[in-house]
Amino acid sequence: MNDLISRVLLGLLPVVAFLFALVYLDSYKLIPLRRILATIVLGGAVAAASYIVYVTLTSRLAMDVTAYRRYIAPLIEELGKALFLVYLIRSNKVGFLVDAAIYGFAVGTGFALVENVYYLKLLVDTDLAVWVVRGAGTAIMHGGTTAIFAILAKALSERQDVTKVVTYLPGFLVAWTIHSVFNHFLISPVLSTLGILVILPPLSIAVFVRSEKSLQDWLNVGFDTDTELLELIHSGRLATSHVGIYLNSLKGRFDGIVLADLLCYLRIRVELSLRAKGLLLMIESGFAVKLDEATRSKFDELKFLEKSIGKTGKLALAPFLHVSGKDLWQLYMLENQSPP
Protein backbone atom coordinates (compact mmCIF):
# COMPACT_ATOMS: atom_id res chain seq x y z
CA MET A 1 0.00 0.00 0.00
CA ASN A 2 2.80 2.42 1.00
CA ASP A 3 4.56 1.46 -2.20
CA LEU A 4 1.50 2.36 -4.25
CA ILE A 5 1.19 5.72 -2.48
CA SER A 6 4.88 6.41 -3.17
CA ARG A 7 4.38 5.57 -6.84
CA VAL A 8 1.30 7.77 -7.11
CA LEU A 9 3.10 10.67 -5.43
CA LEU A 10 6.27 10.29 -7.49
CA GLY A 11 4.35 9.82 -10.74
CA LEU A 12 1.72 12.52 -10.40
CA LEU A 13 2.90 15.15 -7.94
CA PRO A 14 5.95 16.76 -9.65
CA VAL A 15 4.10 17.88 -12.79
CA VAL A 16 1.14 19.26 -10.81
CA ALA A 17 3.53 21.02 -8.41
CA PHE A 18 5.45 22.53 -11.33
CA LEU A 19 2.22 23.78 -12.93
CA PHE A 20 1.00 25.43 -9.75
CA ALA A 21 4.44 26.94 -9.16
CA LEU A 22 4.06 28.61 -12.59
CA VAL A 23 0.59 29.87 -11.65
CA TYR A 24 1.86 31.13 -8.28
CA LEU A 25 4.79 33.00 -9.86
CA ASP A 26 2.49 34.82 -12.30
CA SER A 27 1.88 38.16 -10.58
CA TYR A 28 -1.18 39.02 -12.72
CA LYS A 29 -2.93 35.63 -12.48
CA LEU A 30 -5.08 36.34 -15.52
CA ILE A 31 -6.16 32.72 -16.04
CA PRO A 32 -8.90 31.66 -13.59
CA LEU A 33 -8.30 28.39 -11.73
CA ARG A 34 -11.40 26.78 -13.25
CA ARG A 35 -9.98 27.37 -16.73
CA ILE A 36 -6.65 25.82 -15.72
CA LEU A 37 -8.49 22.76 -14.39
CA ALA A 38 -10.56 22.51 -17.58
CA THR A 39 -7.34 22.68 -19.61
CA ILE A 40 -5.88 19.83 -17.53
CA VAL A 41 -8.99 17.75 -18.29
CA LEU A 42 -8.62 18.54 -21.98
CA GLY A 43 -4.98 17.39 -21.87
CA GLY A 44 -6.19 14.13 -20.34
CA ALA A 45 -8.66 13.69 -23.20
CA VAL A 46 -5.80 14.19 -25.69
CA ALA A 47 -3.88 11.39 -23.91
CA ALA A 48 -6.89 9.07 -24.22
CA ALA A 49 -7.27 9.92 -27.93
CA SER A 50 -3.53 9.37 -28.49
CA TYR A 51 -3.82 5.93 -26.89
CA ILE A 52 -6.60 4.99 -29.33
CA VAL A 53 -4.40 6.10 -32.25
CA TYR A 54 -1.48 4.08 -30.78
CA VAL A 55 -3.59 0.91 -30.51
CA THR A 56 -4.98 1.38 -34.02
CA LEU A 57 -1.63 1.96 -35.68
CA THR A 58 0.47 -0.63 -33.84
CA SER A 59 -2.04 -3.49 -33.43
CA ARG A 60 -4.34 -3.18 -36.40
CA LEU A 61 -1.87 -1.75 -38.92
CA ALA A 62 1.14 -3.63 -37.43
CA MET A 63 3.37 -0.54 -37.25
CA ASP A 64 6.77 -1.12 -35.60
CA VAL A 65 6.44 -0.14 -31.91
CA THR A 66 9.98 1.30 -31.58
CA ALA A 67 9.58 3.51 -34.65
CA TYR A 68 6.14 4.53 -33.41
CA ARG A 69 7.48 5.47 -29.96
CA ARG A 70 10.38 7.46 -31.40
CA TYR A 71 8.70 9.39 -34.23
CA ILE A 72 4.94 8.89 -34.60
CA ALA A 73 3.89 9.08 -30.94
CA PRO A 74 5.72 12.42 -30.38
CA LEU A 75 4.15 13.74 -33.60
CA ILE A 76 0.59 12.73 -32.69
CA GLU A 77 0.83 13.63 -29.02
CA GLU A 78 2.42 17.04 -29.60
CA LEU A 79 -0.09 17.77 -32.36
CA GLY A 80 -3.02 16.84 -30.12
CA LYS A 81 -1.74 18.99 -27.25
CA ALA A 82 -0.92 21.90 -29.59
CA LEU A 83 -4.39 22.12 -31.17
CA PHE A 84 -6.00 23.71 -28.11
CA LEU A 85 -3.22 26.30 -27.94
CA VAL A 86 -3.69 27.10 -31.63
CA TYR A 87 -7.39 27.69 -30.94
CA LEU A 88 -6.61 29.96 -27.95
CA ILE A 89 -4.03 32.03 -29.84
CA ARG A 90 -6.14 32.32 -33.02
CA SER A 91 -9.14 33.56 -31.06
CA ASN A 92 -7.08 36.11 -29.06
CA LYS A 93 -7.71 34.37 -25.75
CA VAL A 94 -4.04 34.48 -24.73
CA GLY A 95 -2.58 37.89 -23.88
CA PHE A 96 1.00 37.26 -22.88
CA LEU A 97 3.79 34.68 -23.03
CA VAL A 98 3.30 33.69 -19.42
CA ASP A 99 -0.39 32.88 -20.06
CA ALA A 100 0.61 30.82 -23.11
CA ALA A 101 3.19 28.96 -20.97
CA ILE A 102 0.62 28.22 -18.26
CA TYR A 103 -2.01 27.00 -20.74
CA GLY A 104 0.62 24.89 -22.51
CA PHE A 105 1.95 23.34 -19.32
CA ALA A 106 -1.61 22.67 -18.12
CA VAL A 107 -2.46 20.71 -21.30
CA GLY A 108 0.77 18.72 -20.87
CA THR A 109 -0.03 18.13 -17.19
CA GLY A 110 -3.43 16.64 -18.03
CA PHE A 111 -1.82 14.45 -20.67
CA ALA A 112 0.90 13.26 -18.28
CA LEU A 113 -1.53 12.58 -15.44
CA VAL A 114 -3.72 10.29 -17.57
CA GLU A 115 -0.66 8.58 -19.07
CA ASN A 116 0.90 7.95 -15.66
CA VAL A 117 -2.38 6.69 -14.17
CA TYR A 118 -2.47 4.21 -17.07
CA TYR A 119 1.12 3.13 -16.33
CA LEU A 120 0.36 2.86 -12.60
CA LYS A 121 -2.09 0.09 -13.49
CA LEU A 122 0.24 -1.46 -16.07
CA LEU A 123 3.59 -1.34 -14.24
CA VAL A 124 2.63 -2.79 -10.87
CA ASP A 125 5.93 -4.19 -9.59
CA THR A 126 8.39 -1.64 -10.85
CA ASP A 127 11.20 0.04 -8.99
CA LEU A 128 10.47 3.47 -7.49
CA ALA A 129 13.25 4.91 -9.70
CA VAL A 130 10.99 4.26 -12.69
CA TRP A 131 8.38 6.53 -11.10
CA VAL A 132 10.94 9.22 -10.38
CA VAL A 133 11.72 9.21 -14.11
CA ARG A 134 8.05 9.06 -15.15
CA GLY A 135 6.98 11.78 -12.71
CA ALA A 136 9.86 14.24 -12.89
CA GLY A 137 11.06 13.32 -16.39
CA THR A 138 8.36 12.17 -18.80
CA ALA A 139 5.51 14.08 -17.15
CA ILE A 140 7.41 17.37 -16.94
CA MET A 141 8.67 16.82 -20.49
CA HIS A 142 5.01 16.65 -21.62
CA GLY A 143 4.20 19.93 -19.86
CA GLY A 144 7.46 21.53 -20.98
CA THR A 145 7.18 20.71 -24.69
CA THR A 146 3.64 22.06 -24.93
CA ALA A 147 4.64 25.14 -22.94
CA ILE A 148 7.57 25.71 -25.34
CA PHE A 149 5.22 25.30 -28.32
CA ALA A 150 2.80 27.79 -26.76
CA ILE A 151 5.51 30.34 -25.96
CA LEU A 152 7.03 30.22 -29.46
CA ALA A 153 3.63 30.31 -31.16
CA LYS A 154 2.48 33.24 -29.02
CA ALA A 155 5.74 35.13 -29.62
CA LEU A 156 5.43 34.60 -33.39
CA SER A 157 1.74 35.49 -33.38
CA GLU A 158 2.69 39.01 -32.26
CA ARG A 159 4.62 39.48 -35.51
CA GLN A 160 2.79 37.20 -37.94
CA ASP A 161 -0.74 36.36 -39.01
CA VAL A 162 -2.39 34.14 -36.38
CA THR A 163 -4.26 32.23 -39.10
CA LYS A 164 -1.08 31.09 -40.90
CA VAL A 165 0.44 27.66 -40.24
CA VAL A 166 3.93 29.19 -40.32
CA THR A 167 3.15 30.95 -37.01
CA TYR A 168 2.80 27.60 -35.27
CA LEU A 169 5.26 25.43 -37.21
CA PRO A 170 8.58 26.40 -35.51
CA GLY A 171 7.17 25.78 -32.01
CA PHE A 172 5.67 22.51 -33.12
CA LEU A 173 8.93 21.30 -34.68
CA VAL A 174 10.85 22.15 -31.48
CA ALA A 175 8.29 20.34 -29.29
CA TRP A 176 8.24 17.32 -31.59
CA THR A 177 12.06 17.16 -31.71
CA ILE A 178 12.49 17.38 -27.92
CA HIS A 179 9.83 14.72 -27.40
CA SER A 180 11.31 12.46 -30.07
CA VAL A 181 14.88 12.80 -28.69
CA PHE A 182 13.56 12.05 -25.20
CA ASN A 183 11.84 8.90 -26.49
CA HIS A 184 15.04 7.69 -28.21
CA PHE A 185 16.65 7.07 -24.78
CA LEU A 186 20.02 8.20 -26.18
CA ILE A 187 21.16 8.89 -22.64
CA SER A 188 19.99 7.23 -19.45
CA PRO A 189 16.43 8.13 -18.36
CA VAL A 190 17.81 9.52 -15.08
CA LEU A 191 20.14 11.88 -16.98
CA SER A 192 17.27 12.93 -19.29
CA THR A 193 15.17 13.69 -16.21
CA LEU A 194 18.00 15.70 -14.67
CA GLY A 195 18.42 17.61 -17.94
CA ILE A 196 14.75 18.56 -17.96
CA LEU A 197 14.85 19.63 -14.33
CA VAL A 198 17.93 21.78 -14.98
CA ILE A 199 16.65 23.44 -18.18
CA LEU A 200 12.97 24.11 -17.47
CA PRO A 201 13.09 26.31 -14.32
CA PRO A 202 15.50 28.95 -15.77
CA LEU A 203 13.55 28.87 -19.05
CA SER A 204 10.32 29.48 -17.14
CA ILE A 205 11.86 32.38 -15.20
CA ALA A 206 13.15 33.96 -18.43
CA VAL A 207 9.63 33.73 -19.92
CA PHE A 208 8.09 35.32 -16.82
CA VAL A 209 10.56 38.21 -16.85
CA ARG A 210 10.08 38.89 -20.59
CA SER A 211 6.31 38.53 -20.35
CA GLU A 212 5.98 40.97 -17.44
CA LYS A 213 8.20 43.53 -19.19
CA SER A 214 6.11 43.18 -22.36
CA LEU A 215 2.92 43.70 -20.33
CA GLN A 216 4.34 46.79 -18.63
CA ASP A 217 5.49 48.30 -21.95
CA TRP A 218 2.15 47.65 -23.61
CA LEU A 219 0.28 49.01 -20.58
CA ASN A 220 2.33 52.23 -20.48
CA VAL A 221 2.03 53.01 -24.19
CA GLY A 222 -1.57 51.81 -24.56
CA PHE A 223 -2.81 53.72 -21.52
CA ASP A 224 -1.45 57.01 -22.85
CA THR A 225 -2.85 56.42 -26.34
CA ASP A 226 -6.28 55.54 -24.96
CA THR A 227 -6.44 58.54 -22.64
CA GLU A 228 -5.38 60.90 -25.44
CA LEU A 229 -8.08 59.58 -27.77
CA LEU A 230 -10.68 59.66 -25.00
CA GLU A 231 -9.79 63.26 -24.17
CA LEU A 232 -10.15 64.15 -27.83
CA ILE A 233 -13.59 62.51 -28.05
CA HIS A 234 -14.81 64.29 -24.90
CA SER A 235 -13.21 67.65 -25.63
CA GLY A 236 -15.62 68.83 -28.31
CA ARG A 237 -12.62 69.33 -30.60
CA LEU A 238 -13.06 66.01 -32.39
CA ALA A 239 -14.48 67.55 -35.60
CA THR A 240 -11.33 69.60 -36.19
CA SER A 241 -8.91 66.84 -35.20
CA HIS A 242 -7.33 64.36 -37.64
CA VAL A 243 -9.82 61.72 -36.41
CA GLY A 244 -12.77 64.03 -37.08
CA ILE A 245 -11.49 65.07 -40.50
CA TYR A 246 -11.04 61.41 -41.42
CA LEU A 247 -14.53 60.46 -40.19
CA ASN A 248 -15.94 63.41 -42.14
CA SER A 249 -14.27 62.09 -45.29
CA LEU A 250 -16.28 58.85 -44.90
CA LYS A 251 -19.62 60.65 -45.23
CA GLY A 252 -20.09 59.68 -48.85
CA ARG A 253 -19.34 56.02 -48.21
CA PHE A 254 -21.49 55.30 -45.15
CA ASP A 255 -25.10 55.93 -44.30
CA GLY A 256 -25.59 58.72 -41.70
CA ILE A 257 -26.73 56.30 -38.99
CA VAL A 258 -23.78 54.00 -39.59
CA LEU A 259 -21.44 56.97 -39.43
CA ALA A 260 -22.89 57.89 -36.02
CA ASP A 261 -22.42 54.28 -34.92
CA LEU A 262 -18.79 54.38 -36.10
CA LEU A 263 -18.15 57.23 -33.69
CA CYS A 264 -20.02 55.43 -30.88
CA TYR A 265 -18.03 52.26 -31.58
CA LEU A 266 -14.74 54.17 -31.45
CA ARG A 267 -15.73 55.72 -28.13
CA ILE A 268 -16.89 52.48 -26.47
CA ARG A 269 -13.82 50.57 -27.67
CA VAL A 270 -11.54 53.22 -26.18
CA GLU A 271 -13.52 53.29 -22.91
CA LEU A 272 -13.40 49.50 -22.61
CA SER A 273 -9.73 49.43 -23.53
CA LEU A 274 -8.97 51.92 -20.76
CA ARG A 275 -11.13 49.93 -18.33
CA ALA A 276 -9.19 46.75 -19.14
CA LYS A 277 -5.89 48.49 -18.48
CA GLY A 278 -7.22 49.92 -15.20
CA LEU A 279 -8.22 46.38 -14.25
CA LEU A 280 -4.69 45.12 -14.95
CA LEU A 281 -3.24 47.93 -12.81
CA MET A 282 -5.57 46.97 -9.96
CA ILE A 283 -4.68 43.27 -10.25
CA GLU A 284 -0.97 44.17 -10.29
CA SER A 285 -1.40 46.12 -7.04
CA GLY A 286 -3.26 43.26 -5.38
CA PHE A 287 -6.84 44.56 -5.47
CA ALA A 288 -9.67 42.06 -5.88
CA VAL A 289 -11.59 43.20 -8.93
CA LYS A 290 -15.23 42.68 -9.89
CA LEU A 291 -16.65 44.01 -13.09
CA ASP A 292 -19.49 46.50 -12.66
CA GLU A 293 -22.82 46.28 -14.50
CA ALA A 294 -22.19 49.49 -16.48
CA THR A 295 -19.07 47.99 -18.06
CA ARG A 296 -20.90 44.74 -18.78
CA SER A 297 -23.64 46.59 -20.61
CA LYS A 298 -21.01 48.32 -22.74
CA PHE A 299 -20.11 44.91 -24.16
CA ASP A 300 -23.73 44.43 -25.26
CA GLU A 301 -23.63 47.84 -26.89
CA LEU A 302 -20.27 47.04 -28.52
CA LYS A 303 -21.75 43.87 -30.07
CA PHE A 304 -24.75 45.83 -31.38
CA LEU A 305 -22.46 48.47 -32.87
CA GLU A 306 -20.20 45.81 -34.42
CA LYS A 307 -23.22 44.47 -36.29
CA SER A 308 -24.33 47.94 -37.29
CA ILE A 309 -21.01 49.09 -38.74
CA GLY A 310 -20.05 45.69 -40.16
CA LYS A 311 -16.60 44.55 -41.25
CA THR A 312 -16.19 47.55 -43.57
CA GLY A 313 -16.86 49.95 -40.73
CA LYS A 314 -14.33 48.22 -38.50
CA LEU A 315 -11.79 48.39 -41.30
CA ALA A 316 -12.50 52.09 -41.73
CA LEU A 317 -11.71 52.65 -38.03
CA ALA A 318 -8.55 50.54 -38.11
CA PRO A 319 -6.22 53.59 -38.28
CA PHE A 320 -7.43 54.68 -34.82
CA LEU A 321 -8.21 51.38 -33.15
CA HIS A 322 -5.48 49.09 -31.92
CA VAL A 323 -6.17 45.62 -33.23
CA SER A 324 -3.06 43.68 -32.14
CA GLY A 325 -3.54 40.35 -30.37
CA LYS A 326 -3.04 42.03 -26.98
CA ASP A 327 -5.57 44.77 -27.75
CA LEU A 328 -8.22 42.23 -28.71
CA TRP A 329 -7.30 39.96 -25.80
CA GLN A 330 -7.81 42.75 -23.24
CA LEU A 331 -11.51 42.95 -24.23
CA TYR A 332 -11.85 39.16 -23.84
CA MET A 333 -10.11 39.34 -20.45
CA LEU A 334 -12.33 42.21 -19.28
CA GLU A 335 -15.56 40.56 -20.45
CA ASN A 336 -14.67 37.37 -18.58
CA GLN A 337 -14.08 39.01 -15.20
CA SER A 338 -16.38 37.97 -12.36
CA PRO A 339 -19.61 39.94 -11.89
CA PRO A 340 -19.96 42.02 -8.70
Next chain:
Amino acid sequence: MLDIRLGENGEVVLSGRLDAVQAAKVQGFLDGLAEPRVMDFKELEYISSAGLGVLLKTQKRIAANGALKLINVSKHIGDVFNYSGLDQIFDIELMDT
Protein backbone atom coordinates in the same frame (compact mmCIF):
# COMPACT_ATOMS: atom_id res chain seq x y z
CA MET B 1 8.76 68.05 -14.50
CA LEU B 2 6.98 67.21 -11.29
CA ASP B 3 6.98 68.80 -7.89
CA ILE B 4 5.72 67.06 -4.77
CA ARG B 5 5.43 68.62 -1.33
CA LEU B 6 3.34 68.67 1.82
CA GLY B 7 0.64 71.37 1.98
CA GLU B 8 -0.38 73.43 5.02
CA ASN B 9 -2.92 70.87 6.19
CA GLY B 10 -0.70 67.83 5.67
CA GLU B 11 -2.08 67.07 2.22
CA VAL B 12 0.31 65.90 -0.50
CA VAL B 13 0.42 68.52 -3.26
CA LEU B 14 1.41 67.44 -6.75
CA SER B 15 2.17 69.75 -9.63
CA GLY B 16 3.34 68.98 -13.15
CA ARG B 17 3.33 65.62 -14.90
CA LEU B 18 3.18 62.31 -13.03
CA ASP B 19 4.63 59.98 -15.67
CA ALA B 20 6.83 56.88 -15.74
CA VAL B 21 9.99 58.98 -15.22
CA GLN B 22 8.60 60.69 -12.10
CA ALA B 23 6.78 57.68 -10.63
CA ALA B 24 9.75 56.48 -8.52
CA LYS B 25 10.20 59.99 -7.01
CA VAL B 26 6.53 60.14 -5.98
CA GLN B 27 6.58 56.58 -4.67
CA GLY B 28 9.64 57.41 -2.53
CA PHE B 29 7.96 60.54 -1.15
CA LEU B 30 4.71 58.72 -0.32
CA ASP B 31 6.55 55.77 1.23
CA GLY B 32 8.26 58.23 3.55
CA LEU B 33 4.91 59.36 4.96
CA ALA B 34 3.34 57.27 7.70
CA GLU B 35 -0.13 57.57 6.30
CA PRO B 36 -0.89 59.95 3.43
CA ARG B 37 -4.66 60.58 3.44
CA VAL B 38 -5.27 63.48 1.03
CA MET B 39 -3.61 64.35 -2.27
CA ASP B 40 -4.19 67.68 -3.98
CA PHE B 41 -4.22 67.38 -7.78
CA LYS B 42 -4.98 71.07 -8.49
CA GLU B 43 -1.72 71.61 -10.37
CA LEU B 44 -1.39 68.10 -11.76
CA GLU B 45 -1.46 68.29 -15.55
CA TYR B 46 -1.03 64.66 -16.49
CA ILE B 47 -1.01 61.17 -15.01
CA SER B 48 0.04 57.95 -16.77
CA SER B 49 -0.40 54.29 -15.85
CA ALA B 50 2.90 54.43 -13.93
CA GLY B 51 1.49 57.28 -11.81
CA LEU B 52 -1.74 55.38 -11.20
CA GLY B 53 0.34 52.37 -10.14
CA VAL B 54 2.02 54.55 -7.47
CA LEU B 55 -1.38 55.68 -6.15
CA LEU B 56 -2.67 52.08 -6.10
CA LYS B 57 0.38 50.87 -4.14
CA THR B 58 -0.10 53.68 -1.61
CA GLN B 59 -3.81 52.91 -1.34
CA LYS B 60 -2.98 49.23 -0.76
CA ARG B 61 -0.62 50.24 2.08
CA ILE B 62 -3.17 52.41 3.89
CA ALA B 63 -6.26 50.36 2.92
CA ALA B 64 -7.15 49.44 6.51
CA ASN B 65 -7.99 53.08 7.25
CA GLY B 66 -10.13 53.85 4.22
CA ALA B 67 -9.65 55.34 0.78
CA LEU B 68 -7.02 57.86 -0.23
CA LYS B 69 -8.78 61.16 -0.96
CA LEU B 70 -7.85 62.91 -4.21
CA ILE B 71 -8.99 66.53 -4.26
CA ASN B 72 -9.12 69.22 -6.96
CA VAL B 73 -9.02 66.60 -9.70
CA SER B 74 -9.38 68.09 -13.22
CA LYS B 75 -12.18 66.84 -15.46
CA HIS B 76 -9.79 65.03 -17.79
CA ILE B 77 -7.90 63.26 -15.00
CA GLY B 78 -11.28 62.47 -13.40
CA ASP B 79 -12.32 60.85 -16.68
CA VAL B 80 -9.15 58.73 -16.65
CA PHE B 81 -10.06 57.43 -13.16
CA ASN B 82 -13.67 56.96 -14.15
CA TYR B 83 -13.10 55.03 -17.39
CA SER B 84 -10.27 52.91 -15.99
CA GLY B 85 -12.50 51.93 -13.04
CA LEU B 86 -10.08 53.34 -10.45
CA ASP B 87 -12.79 55.68 -9.16
CA GLN B 88 -14.05 52.60 -7.26
CA ILE B 89 -10.81 52.54 -5.27
CA PHE B 90 -10.19 56.22 -4.47
CA ASP B 91 -12.35 58.96 -2.96
CA ILE B 92 -12.31 61.54 -5.78
CA GLU B 93 -13.34 65.17 -5.49
CA LEU B 94 -13.42 67.05 -8.79
CA MET B 95 -12.12 70.59 -9.09
CA ASP B 96 -14.75 73.37 -9.05
CA THR B 97 -14.96 74.91 -12.49
